[in-house]
Amino acid sequence: xxxxxxxxxxxxxxxxxxxxxxxxxxxxxxxxxxxxxxxxxxxxxxxxxxxxxxxxxxxxxxxxxxxxxxxxxxxxxxxxxxxxxxxxxxxxxxxxxxxxxxxxxxxxxxxxxxxxxxxxxxxxxxxxxxxxxxxxxxxxxxxxxxxxxxxxxxxxxxxxxxxxxxxxxxxxxxxxxxxxxxxxxxxxxxxxxxxxxxxxxxxxxxxxxxxxxxxxxxxxxxxxxxxxxxxxxxxxxxxxxxxxxxxxxxxxxxxxxxxxxxxxxxxxxxxxxxxxxxxxxxxxxxxxxxxxxxxxxxxxxxxxxxxxxxxxxxxxxxxxxxxxxxxxxxxxxxxxxxxxxxxxxxxxxxxxxxxxxxxxxxxxxxxxxxxxxxxxxxxxxxxxxxx
Amino acid sequence: xxxxxxxxxxxxxxxxxxxxxxxxxxxxxxxxxxxxxxxxxxxxxxxxxxxxxxxxxxxxxxxxxxxxxxxxxxxxxxxxxxxxxxxxxxxxxxxxxxxxxxxxxxxxxxxxxxxxxxxxxxxxxxxxxxxxxxxxxxxxxxxxxxxxxxxxxxxxxxxxxxxxxxxxxxxxxxxxxxxxxxxxxxxxxxxxxxxxxxxxxxxxxxxxxxxxxxxxxxxxxxxxxxxxxxxxxxxxxxxxxxxxxxxxxxxxxxxxxxxxxxxxxxxxxxxxxxxxxxxxxxxxxxxxxxxxxxxxxxxxxxxxxxx
Numbered sequence: 001x002x003x004x005x006x007x008x009x010x011x012x013x014x015x016x017x018x019x020x021x022x023x024x025x026x027x028x029x030x031x032x033x034x035x036x037x038x039x040x041x042x043x044x045x046x047x048x049x050x051x052x053x054x055x056x057x058x059x060x061x062x063x064x065x066x067x068x069x070x071x072x073x074x075x076x077x078x079x080x081x082x083x084x085x086x087x088x089x090x091x092x093x094x095x096x097x098x099x100x101x102x103x104x105x106x107x108x109x110x111x112x113x114x115x116x117x118x119x120x121x122x123x124x125x126x127x128x129x130x131x132x133x134x135x136x137x138x139x140x141x142x143x144x145x146x147x148x149x150x151x152x153x154x155x156x157x158x159x160x161x162x163x164x165x166x167x168x169x170x171x172x173x174x175x176x177x178x179x180x181x182x183x184x185x186x187x188x189x190x191x192x193x194x195x196x197x198x199x200x201x202x203x204x205x206x207x208x209x210x211x212x213x214x215x216x217x218x219x220x221x222x223x224x225x226x227x228x229x230x231x232x233x234x235x236x237x238x239x240x241x242x243x244x245x246x247x248x249x250x251x252x253x254x255x256x257x258x259x260x261x262x263x264x265x266x267x268x269x270x271x272x273x274x275x276x277x278x279x280x281x282x283x284x285x286x287x288x289x290x291x292x293x294x295x296x297x298x299x300x301x302x303x304x305x306x307x308x309x310x311x312x313x314x315x316x317x318x319x320x321x322x323x324x325x326x327x328x329x330x331x332x333x334x335x336x337x338x339x340x341x342x343x344x345x346x347x348x349x350x351x352x353x354x355x356x357x358x359x360x361x362x363x364x365x366x367x368x369x370x371x372x373x374x375x376x377x378x379x380x381x382x383x384x385x386x387x
Numbered sequence: 388x389x390x391x392x393x394x395x396x397x398x399x400x401x402x403x404x405x406x407x408x409x410x411x412x413x414x415x416x417x418x419x420x421x422x423x424x425x426x427x428x429x430x431x432x433x434x435x436x437x438x439x440x441x442x443x444x445x446x447x448x449x450x451x452x453x454x455x456x457x458x459x460x461x462x463x464x465x466x467x468x469x470x471x472x473x474x475x476x477x478x479x480x481x482x483x484x485x486x487x488x489x490x491x492x493x494x495x496x497x498x499x500x501x502x503x504x505x506x507x508x509x510x511x512x513x514x515x516x517x518x519x520x521x522x523x524x525x526x527x528x529x530x531x532x533x534x535x536x537x538x539x540x541x542x543x544x545x546x547x548x549x550x551x552x553x554x555x556x557x558x559x560x561x562x563x564x565x566x567x568x569x570x571x572x573x574x575x576x577x578x579x580x581x582x583x584x585x586x587x588x589x590x591x592x593x594x595x596x597x598x599x600x601x602x603x604x605x606x607x608x609x610x611x612x613x614x615x616x617x618x619x620x621x622x623x624x625x626x627x628x629x630x631x632x633x634x635x636x637x638x639x640x641x642x643x644x645x646x647x648x649x650x651x652x653x654x655x656x657x658x659x660x661x662x663x664x665x666x667x668x669x670x671x672x673x674x675x676x677x678x679x680x681x682x683x684x685x686x687x688x689x690x691x692x693x694x
Contacts, residue, residue, distance in 0.1 A: 010514065050466075110419065247504065277522045286678060286682075286684075287682055287683050287684025287685060288683070288684065288685050289509065289672065289676055289677055289678065290672045290673065290676075290677070291463045291511055291512070291671075291672065291673035291676050291677075292463060292676060293463060293686060294461060294462045294463050294676070295462070295463075299511075301511050301671075303668050303669055303671060303672070303685060304685055304687050305665075305685040305686050305687065306686075306687045308661075310664070310665045310668050310685065312668060314511065316509070319452070331510075333503060333507075333664050333665065333667070333668035334503075334661070334664045336502065336503060336506075343503050343506055343507055343510075344504055347393055370687060371687060
């Protein structure tokens with residue numbers, strides 16, 4: 001990204017490798033985005049003559065539980081082997097991690113470019129503990145948090161009290177819950193994103209905001225990583241179940257998890273039914289195949305003959321197959337329609353059909369229908385168009 | 388050509404020509420004992436040679452005996468279809484009649500079926516592309532690849548001027564020009580990796596007195612091209628009924644001989660307008676997903692027949 005490049009250019013060469021690593025690998029926590037670096041400044045008392053970049057202090061924005069933490073990182077480029085200092089902006093001085101718990105800081109390795117990432121991970125771990133301690137004063141919230149531990153539907157939880165005035169709850173308390181999601185049963189083509197995008201991981205996170213300590217007003221929001229959103233459909237996140245009044249996360253989170261799983265199951269099943277249908281038709285009409293969609297199995301075309309009369313049959317499977325029936329388009333090989341210059345067609349959207357039939361049975365019944373319909377198609381196609 | 392007479396009320400039925408010529412499908416029944424690895428020959432004008440050609444290609448399609456040529460994955464990748472429209476004088480120097488008495492030159496008929504073909508193919512997949520080459524003594528590019536059937540058809544309809552042509556048509560040159568127009572994808576594992584596209588040559592040839600051939604020094608190059616895994620050659624040959632004063636049979640043989648991989652669809656027709664349309668419809672089939680020509684079967688049987 002252009003802004004990342006701009007930031008890197010401003011940094012002193014001694015500091016730059018650590019920041020590069022943060023920008024590339026800094027996906028700490030249940031992040032909904034990478035870490036961002038801004039506000040590069042220099043701590044040197046004088047600027048060197050040759051105008052080399054000398055930025056050695058900057059701010060890092062860390063997504064956490066639906067909010068954004070802003071921490072200032074202070075290196076000293078004249079003392080390259082020293083670890084950085086930190087200022088935790090917006091915490092009112094209350095976040096004071098025990099340095100013994102920050103191994104990568106106490107044993108700072110200046111030669112390892114990932115050192116800063118590791119320190120940030122240590123700090124974030126402590127920050128999570130700190131936030132959890134903050135909610136201990138609120139029994140309902142504490143209950144919500146502890147009840148989520150160990151349930152299957154909840155992979156991980158981050159809780160954040162927000163940037164509120166101490167002792168008040170004037171900003172919502174965020175619970176960010178990462179849900180286990182397994183897209184592997186979904187066919188590849190549905191999961192594939194545009195080549196230039198880095199699809200990243202499969203992430204589904206549920207952000208629930210508690211607007212008061214009693215938990216009587218809770219707003220949930222589901223966030224899906226681009227690959228997941230692409231695979232499940234773009235408006236999936238909008239359709240999550242409502243948070244029941246008086247409900248609690250322990251019950252709600254599994255509901256959301258269930259909802260997601262059902263979406264996946266539905267997609268997989270639809271795909272399998274379409275594939276079964278197309279396979280059955282290809283098998284039954286194998287001498288007549290023109291072409292078929294071998295990736296998503298949404299269409300197939302055949303050329304058939306009845307009493308020396310040839311015709312083309314296009315079959316299109318709707319997105320809600322098998323609940324919705326495939327559309328049969330009969331096309332003439334002899335005539336172009338006078339109306340629009342296109343080959344003469346007759347579209348059939350209604351014929352004997354049941355979603356409960358197997359693909360094999362659907363193919364068999366389709367043949368019966370075609371045999372019934374074709375004499376009439378032949379008559380009309382000939383009489384309404386002339387060579 | 389033993390085209391069966393159409394019996395439908397609406398069919399365009401024309402009397403068959405007296406002189407029979409084996410269609411590809413019939414000839415294969417006669418010679419099933421030919422060794423399977425016999426390379427098809429094109430030089431001989433005997434019916435036997437044609438039959439053995441067809442029979443060995445039939446066997447090589449039978450997967451239980453092992454295919455001779457690599458079969459690509461059965462994906463509906465986009466096709467780059469080069470339509471080669473013969474514009475020799477022969478395409479306008481005779482006429483055939485449809486049932487209602489209307490007369491059409493082979494050129495008129497060919498243009499018509501090409502239009503239906505392109506529009507149908509485009510309907511099946513908008514990614515398919517079409518280029519138009521007209522064939523006089525040498526090929527001329529009229530339309531570069533487009534996936535817009537209307538653009539293509541407009542250029543197609545404008546083709547009116549046919550020319551007298553020489554006694555041989557250089558097939559090697561045609562294919563070489565096509566490869567320039569449409570370079571083939573370069574893929575290592577052809578049987579595994581679906582190609583981004585394939586190139587299909589659709590040859591609509593209408594000369595009964597001009598043999599498609601290749602000069603001696605181009606035979607090697609021609610052979611290599613015809614064996615490329617991502618190049619396919621189909622043909623629809625429209626000709627005068629075979630007679631002593633024409634070379635319809637030899638020309639048909641020569642066209643069949645271009646099918647080195649045994650994956651082509653080759654059809655011929657003399658006077659039957661309905662058949663002409665039928666063959667073009669069969670040619671809609673995607674080379675990677677269609678059955679071998681010898682395995683095609685279009686008849687819709689009613690339920691009392693085969694289960």
